[in-house]
Amino acid sequence: MSTQWAWLSGSGYWVGRTVLERGIAVIYAIAFVASARQFRALIGGQGMLPVPSYVRRRPFRLAPSIFHLHYSDRFFASVCWLGAVLAAALVVGAGELVPLWAVMATWLLLWVLYLSIVNVGQIWYGFGWESILLECGLLAVFLGNGHVGPPVLIMWLSRWLLFRIEFGAGLIKLRGDSCWRDLTCLYYHHETQPMPGPLSWFFHHLPRPLHRVEAAGNHVAQLVVPFGLFAPQPIAGVAAGIIIVTQLWLVASGNFAWLNWITIVLAAGALDQSCFSGMTSELVPLDLPQSPVWFTALGMVFAAAVVMLSYWPVRNLASRSQRMNISFNPIHLVNSYGAFGTVGRSRRELVIEGTSDAELTERTSWREYQFKGKPVAVKRLPRQWAPYHLRLDWMMWFAALSPRFMLPWRDALVQRLLRNDRDTLRLLGHNPFPDSPPHFVRILLYDYRFTTWAEWRRDRAWWHRSLVGVYLPPVSASGLPAPPRTR
Structure with a gap:
């Protein structure tokens, strides 16, 4: 040179x-x-x-x-x-x-x-x-x-x-x-x-x-x-x-x-x-x-x-209207970055449940799917996953903020769970239906918060949660909502 x-x-x-x-x-x-x-x-x-x-x-x-x-x-x-x-x-x-x-x-x-x-x-x-x-x-x-x-x-x-x-x-x-x-x-x-x-x-x-x-x-x-x-x-x-x-x-x-x-x-x-x-x-x-x-x-x-x-x-x-995490070209060269311009004051979580009951009644037993990273079980201490990226877990967090984040793939996820799809189950931490797929799957929305020191000493739980409502009513393998129960 x-x-x-x-x-x-x-x-x-x-x-x-x-x-x-x-x-x-x-x-x-x-x-x-x-x-x-x-x-x-x-x-x-x-x-x-x-x-x-x-x-x-x-x-x-x-x-x-x-x-x-x-x-x-x-x-x-x-x-x-x-x-x-x-x-x-x-x-x-x-x-x-x-x-x-x-x-x-x-x-x-x-x-x-x-x-x-x-x-x-x-x-x-x-x-x-x-x-x-x-x-x-x-x-x-x-x-x-x-x-x-x-x-x-x-x-x-x-x-x-x-x-x-x-x-x-x-x-x-x-x-x-x-x-x-x-x-x-x-x-x-x-x-x-x-x-x-x-x-x-x-x-x-x-x-x-x-x-x-x-x-x-x-x-x-x-x-x-x-x-x-x-x-x-x-x-x-x-x-x-x-x-x-x-x-x-x-x-x-x-x-x-x-x-x-x-x-x-x-x-x-x-x-x-x-x-x-x-x-x-x-x-x-x-x-x-x-x-x-x-x-x-x-x-x-x-x-x-x-x-x-x-x-x-x-x-x-x-710009006063600064945008976070935006690429200005399709090769992602010289981008803008940023995170947490807004911080939530409360935590919402989606909990997916399934049941093997063929008919839904007030006594139907629902079992929860566990994720690898995102909170579901209140007594489970969150795990360290970074720098590995759990993509489904992250998108479930966004979906709890607004249904629009989940609409493009919600039905596909539910249908894959209803047939115990192997590739989908690999993304989860625990499948409650290892022998045969569930008849119905539903999604509930909860408020989660960390327990206090006193609550942890009493219950040995890291989270406290309260039900907000039904995010997705029970869906069957046919893709149809569960029929109303007749008396």
């Missing part, structure tokens, strides 16, 4: 680049495995929202995906497992053993495969962290490997992505719910968040003054600290460290798939070599490898494209 390009390689971020690459690969592996294990019931050929039907309605230019060319459940599974294997290989360092062009091609293939999944995933893949992963994945294409020094422009673009994640989330809170402005949102959030974790009950019962400190700290961490990412070291490293600590607090208090972990990975990429002194000197080469001109030029072209596309998220950030 000629000397005029040397300033574009940063030896001080050798370890940061390695952490960034390996971290993105870990998240990719988790995402592909989660897709492989859940897609058949959700978007498979016979799923609730089948991919073949979707691609017939949605042209390639609006949702580019290899599944426009061909779809079968076997092919989709092959794509998922191929992605998982390639990502796992990058995690263990395979990218350091191949030429630069080969590792770039591998990262690009991973991005194409996951973009193809997200663009046909419909509402099941409508989460902000999908776009974050895709944006990170495309950045990784230009990070290189041990054959070149860390490309400074791409490392700075990773900070720009981290800034948009954090600052966007901070702005949407400040502009949204008044409880963020009076510092009371954390009175409710740990209890009403989509999927509480095993420590959420304890976080909820922290003293209220500490909840106000949490909210104020969130504003500082998301509205002030991100600007430090663009300052010289050690200020940028301190800002990244603060972000990492606050994200670990969120990891401990809830389940947000890989949102927090990929944010941590991006923040780690902003740490320079001094942050790893004494631990990683053997990982850093004495002579910085020179980058080929073609590699540097591609990185500059990519950086220029990101700068131009940044007009849209910057405009969104400056």
